[in-house]
Amino acid sequence: MKLSEIWERALFLLSVPKCICCGELLDFEEKALCSSCSEIFNEQKSRNCSRCSRKIPYCTCSNFYLESHYVKKLIKVYRYNSSKPELPGNLLVYCLKHDNRRDAFIRASVELAHSIEAAIDLSENKEYFIITNVPRRHKAILENGYDHAEMIARRIAKILGIEYAQFLVSKTEKPQKEVYGEKRKENAKFDYKKGPERSLKGKTVIIVDDVVTTGSSLAACAALIRGMGTRKIIGAALSIAYKDSYLKPRPSYSR
């Protein structure tokens, strides 16, 4: 047994976690969700994309807003269902944001890393890839003590053997979930992080986020990162919450 696994097991025994969905005590191998809640989670993952008809974890379709903002590929794990907050995937996002549970971070990172590996060939030239994340609002970091998207992105970087770096800071004032429609685009504000300038020429940057609702935050970050000379930008979200109608622009009919 590796030292890291002994450490993991010791942490587990110190406080055996409960399923974030039903509250049942978990086995060591079960991360955040018990086996029966994992089955419901797998159903959430097994929906097909209405554009490419692949299962969501294997679909890389972006939406029209992100496509017009340099994010041609969006990797994800499942569809967020705002009408059913009790679904495991929805609870997982809540847990990551507020509970700082090690097993939930492991679960989320392993699942998203798996989708990334399925979408991108990382067998060679790992040095051309960099992982980053949509930075969380300063106020939210103060309230919760951490940036959950950063924690997921850092873990994914370790799993995939890719560099993690952060180039941006959030200047967003209100939480995006309190803002609707077009206002989300105005609310999503970011800026370059202070420090030595860095060129991303020839690099592909993978930007991680928890839920992509319209893509306003991801698009705003992509625009700034693009300004650093990036070759390609790929989005990687744990879940998507936009409607299928958001996949393509509405046709405009002229009379």
Ligand SMILES: [Zn+2]
């Ligand atoms: Zn459960």
Ligand SMILES: [Zn+2]
């Ligand atoms: Zn698709």
